[in-house]
Amino acid sequence: MAYEEIVVKKPLPLIALPCLSVAAFLLFWEWIVVSGTVPSVLLAPPSQVFTVFMDKLGNPNPDGAILAVHAWTSLQEAFIGYSLSLLVGIPLGLAMGWFRIVEGLIRPIFELIRPIPPIAWIPLTVFWFGIGLTGKVFIIWIAGIVPCVINSYVGVRMTQPTLIQMARTYGATDWQIFHQLCIPSALPMVFGALQIALAYCWTNLVGAELLASDTGLGYLITMGGRLGRPDIVVLGMVCVGISGAILGFIIDCVERRLLAGIRR
Amino acid sequence: MGGSSIANETVGVSSGREGITFYQIITNTYLLYTVSLISFFLVWDRVAAWQVFGDSLARPHIVALKLYDLTQIKFAGTNLGGHIWASTQRVLIGFSLASFFAVPLGLFMALNRYANAIVKPIFDLFKPMPPIAWVSISILWFGVGEFSKIFIISIGTFVPCLLNSYNGIRLIEPELYDVIKVLGGSRKDEVVQVSFPASFPAIFAGLQISLSVAWTCLLAAELMNARDGMGFLIKRGMDTHQPSLVLGGMILIALMAWLSSLLISLMERKLCPWKRSIDNL
Numbered sequence: 372m373a374y375e376e377i378v379v380k381k382p383l384p385l386i387a388l389p390c391l392s393v394a395a396f397l398l399f400w401e402w403i404v405v406s407g408t409v410p411s412v413l414l415a416p417p418s419q420v421f422t423v424f425m426d427k428l429g430n431p432n433p434d435g436a437i438l439a440v441h442a443w444t445s446l447q448e449a450f451i452g453y454s455l456s457l458l459v460g461i462p463l464g465l466a467m468g469w470f471r472i473v474e475g476l477i478r479p480i481f482e483l484i485r486p487i488p489p490i491a492w493i494p495l496t497v498f499w500f501g502i503g504l505t506g507k508v509f510i511i512w513i514a515g516i517v518p519c520v521i522n523s524y525v526g527v528r529m530t531q532p533t534l535i536q537m538a539r540t541y542g543a544t545d546w547q548i549f550h551q552l553c554i555p556s557a558l559p560m561v562f563g564a565l566q567i568a569l570a571y572c573w574t575n576l577v578g579a580e581l582l583a584s585d586t587g588l589g590y591l592i593t594m595g596g597r598l599g600r601p602d603i604v605v606l607g608m609v610c611v612g613i614s615g616a617i618l619g620f621i622i623d624c625v626e627r628r629l630l631a632g633i634r635r
Numbered sequence: 636m637g638g639s640s641i642a643n644e645t646v647g648v649s650s651g652r653e654g655i656t657f658y659q660i661i662t663n664t665y666l667l668y669t670v671s672l673i674s675f676f677l678v679w680d681r682v683a684a685w686q687v688f689g690d691s692l693a694r695p696h697i698v699a700l701k702l703y704d705l706t707q708i709k710f711a712g713t714n715l716g717g718h719i720w721a722s723t724q725r726v727l728i729g730f731s732l733a734s735f736f737a738v739p740l741g742l743f744m745a746l747n748r749y750a751n752a753i754v755k756p757i758f759d760l761f762k763p764m765p766p767i768a769w770v771s772i773s774i775l776w777f778g779v780g781e782f783s784k785i786f787i788i789s790i791g792t793f794v795p796c797l798l799n800s801y802n803g804i805r806l807i808e809p810e811l812y813d814v815i816k817v818l819g820g821s822r823k824d825e826v827v828q829v830s831f832p833a834s835f836p837a838i839f840a841g842l843q844i845s846l847s848v849a850w851t852c853l854l855a856a857e858l859m860n861a862r863d864g865m866g867f868l869i870k871r872g873m874d875t876h877q878p879s880l881v882l883g884g885m886i887l888i889a890l891m892a893w894l895s896s897l898l899i900s901l902m903e904r905k906l907c908p909w910k911r912s913i914d915n916l
Contacts, residue, residue, distance in 0.1 A: 475667020494873035498691035596771030
């Protein structure tokens with residue numbers, strides 16, 4: 372079957388307005404600092420942030436490491452913590468959705484730990500693991516595991532009862548129904564968790580680095596604040612935002628590839 | 636394998652008639668919950684008592700005693716209630732401020748594509764930036780006082796509030812609009828009768844997310860710099876190496892986060908009763 376593609380023409384202002392608004396925003400930002408409306412000790416204009424960015428690519432001063440090292444540290448921590456939370460969270464959530472014993476044993480503990488904001492764990496992890504990699508991986512793991520468990524659990528629970536009954540009628544065992552019916556039907560929900568968990572991990576990574584760290588993008592922001600260098604603070608924020616957006620984009624591509632056969 | 640999985644819930648009528656088997660007893664939900672909770676606290680107590688983490692984990696009853704002590708004495712100028720109120724106040728102000736502006740803006744963006752074309756790109760620039768990253772700059776701008784904390788909470792809660800109210804209208808089923816058009820409704824009827832009520836559940840979902848973000852931001856702000864509040868208790872516990880104080884602060888903040896999200900769900904149940912069927916998943 373061939374469909375004729377319907378092209379809806381956007382009116383010109385709708386195409387031009389977004390570009391104009393971003394340009395206006397950047398110009399306004401530049402202008403309020405250059406004109407002195409906002410003193411330059413409080414905010415750095417975009418041009419200066421760009422200069423600092425070029426400088427930080429090769430210059431370890433004043434915070435002790437070049438930009439690539441900070442970014443690499445953050446990415447490394449995020450990657451390990453995120454993968455661990457997927458590895459533990461998804462199977463746990465799937466099992467909680469299907470097996471009553473697992474649900475009964477894990478759920479109360481999960482509900483106790485869930486409302487604690489992950490960055491509240493920072494002091495304990497500093498006591499336990501110091502300010503190195505392990506502590507931050509632990510915090511990111513705690514942050515990422517919650518959406519993984521919840522989404523996988525709900526995914527299994529949302530399996531159509533009709534399908535389960537049909538499988539039972541045909542004599543499928545519990546285990547067969549679980550891994551041939553419930554897991555595939557939970558997959559879209561599980562993949563939904565990938566994005567949410569990534570956002571959680573990234574936010575809490577920055578929090579962990581702000582408070583207990585000696586390298587990383589969050590540390591760059593803290594140092595900028597302590598040194599009274601708004602250009603470095605803004606640079607750190609921009610880097611965190613951009614790398615978060617890139618990671619999100621990668622996960623989105625992976626998700627699309629994996630879900631290629633499944634209708635959402 | 637009777638009753639070991641949710642497969643039996645779908646055919647639950649017949650499985651109840653076989654009499655109580657050993658398997659049904661050990662899969663009883665309440666029994667499992669009790670076992671789970673008891674073993675959780677037991678493991679916590681043993682790990683602390685055997686000093687697996689040195690002296691850096693307090694036993695549960697010591698944490699409880701610590702919290703009780705704090706209600707009796709003044710710690711850093713105020714007792715436990717004062718600290719809880721200081722934090723709650725910040726969350727309340729920041730959260731209401733942000734939702735007051737974000738929800739209408741999100742709705743307006745979804746209803747007017749020109750407003751959307753102007754605001755959305757700027758908003759997209761800020762979206763991937765974690766709210767906690769604003770902590771340093773807000774201290775730079777507003778000092779260490781109350782306002783910088785409220786600012787961070789507002790920034791953090793603004794994003795999910797706006798996004799959800801925007802999507803709430805975007806994802807309304809087009810059939811609903813068709814119905815109101817067939818019935819002869821005007822554009823105003825469409826907005827008031829369909830768009831607003833249909834976006835309520837999404838708005839409330841946004842408020843729930845915002846609230847949990849708000850507590851996280853509050854904690855980050857208070858850990859960085861504060862003279863009172865629950866984050867301050869945790870930070871003080873960290874600086875003076877008192878695991879009982881840290882754990883007490885964690886428990887309090889979890890309790891408050893849980894209570895506030897309960898409050899939002901109650902409000903939601905009052906304001907949009909038609910959503911209940913989705914809740915009971």
